[in-house]
Amino acid sequence: MARTWNSDMTAVLPLMPGLEEAALAPMGRFSRGHRASVWLLLVLTAGGIAAFIYQFSTGIGVTGMNDRVFWGIYTVDLVTFIGFSYGGALVSAILRLTNASWRGPISRLAEGTALATLAVGALFPLASDGHPERVWRLITALQINSPILWDMVAIITYLIATLVFFALPVVADMGRLQSADSIVGWRRRWFRAGAFGWSGTAEQHRVLHRSLTTIAIIIIPLAVMVHTVLSYAFSLTSRPGWHSTIFGPYFVMAAIYSGVALVVVVIVVFRRVHHLERWIPERAIINLGYLMAALGVLYGYLLFTEVTTEGYVGAEATEKLLYALLLDRWSVLFWAFVFGGLVVPLLIVAFRRTRTVAGMTVAASLVVVAFFIKRFLMFIPPLTEPLIGEEVGGYAPSWVEIVVTVGAVAAIPLLLIGMFKVVPVLAVVEIEEISSAREESA
Secondary structure, three states: OOOOEOOOOOEOOOOOOOHHHHHOHHHOOOOHHHHHHHHHHHHHHHHHHHHHHHHHHHOHHHOOOOOOOOOOHHHHHHHHHHHHHHHHHHHHHHHHHOOOOOOHHHHHHHHHHHHHHHHHHOOHHHHOOOOHHHOOHHHHOOOOOOHHHHHHHHHHHHHHHHHHHHHHHHHHHHHHHOOOOOOOOHHHHHHHHHOOOOOOOHHHHHHHHHHHHHHHHHHHHHHHHHHHHHHHHHHOOOOOOOOOOOHHHHHHHHHHHHHHHHHHHHHHHHHHHOOOOOOOOHHHHHHHHHHHHHHHHHHHHHHHHHHHHHHHHOOHHHHHHHHHHHOOOOHHHHHHHHHHHHHHHHHHHHOHHHOOHHHHHHHHHHHHHHHHHHHHHHHHHHHHOOOOOOOOOOOOOOHHHHHHHHHHHHHHHHHHHHHOOOOOOOOHHHHHHHHHHHHHHO
């Protein structure tokens, strides 16, 4: 279907058959099961908000953090959720720059996942702060040599870039669909306002492509910078297990690997729930599985390098930490991560019989859970190891921390559901352009 233009350079071809219905499917009425799921997510999110309000009014003493373990599960949540966001941004940016023909149906879901996880993750510095009402002092009492300040700057910059990267193609799609028969009432007014005068002219398409390409080029090093700077909050200390030159690449690779895995899970869920199998083919999910496997191999290499080099040197404090991770009190969690986050997912992708949509979903789900465990092992055990004396510290998250964390986890799918209630779930203009280019080249 080649694109044609009228005298004022406005696209006049009708939408591809079935594309409008698929792109707007999440805007339809929920079934009873969907409504029950949304109510459950709402209750869990509200519970998390209530628990945080209780913590704010009572004090940070209601958490399991203590003088020894001063960063707990909130820090794990912060790094995990921001890491998840990188996968979504990276998938969309790299596939756009490489002009992958299968990117169109998954790009909106990938970008939406990046935005939702980043928005939730960016709130956790407030949760882990004893006085979140004083956060404004980061600006009024600048300490430019503080990694915390540069964490804030990097996260805010990354959030703005991710939001723009998500919003620009949405504007084009809202302009393309504003006259669709199924867009009525307040949604028609919303689509017309959100289109910002988009009419599909050749010049508008050129500007859109240039803008998206520029942001895609920027967002990749920007995301690398965010996770590298985030790692500095830990690696710029002398604590065993943290003070390492490999921590920056370690953070970045973990973010990409776990983020791509979450994108796979989100895509499969939306594909199944809204019957998008025609538009999101199995091949796209399998290709993401290949990407996930390659990243898993690289992360496994970094893990092997970290353990062998630190273990070989044999510094006393580091040796105790490694022993606790590999053979002692943290070993169950560590080996659960190794097998659940590396070995089993790679085996699933390796064999043709398991290299299916169901197999990729299982592999990706294992990676998502395993990397929450890995972030826990990355931050908590080093804090429990004594710097002076022999007394080992302890940490167990309180009910407040658990409820806040569960609420944050529930908020991510809730944000995605709400997001695609007001914007198309598929990148309509991008899908049409890819289809048109494919037919013209044929």
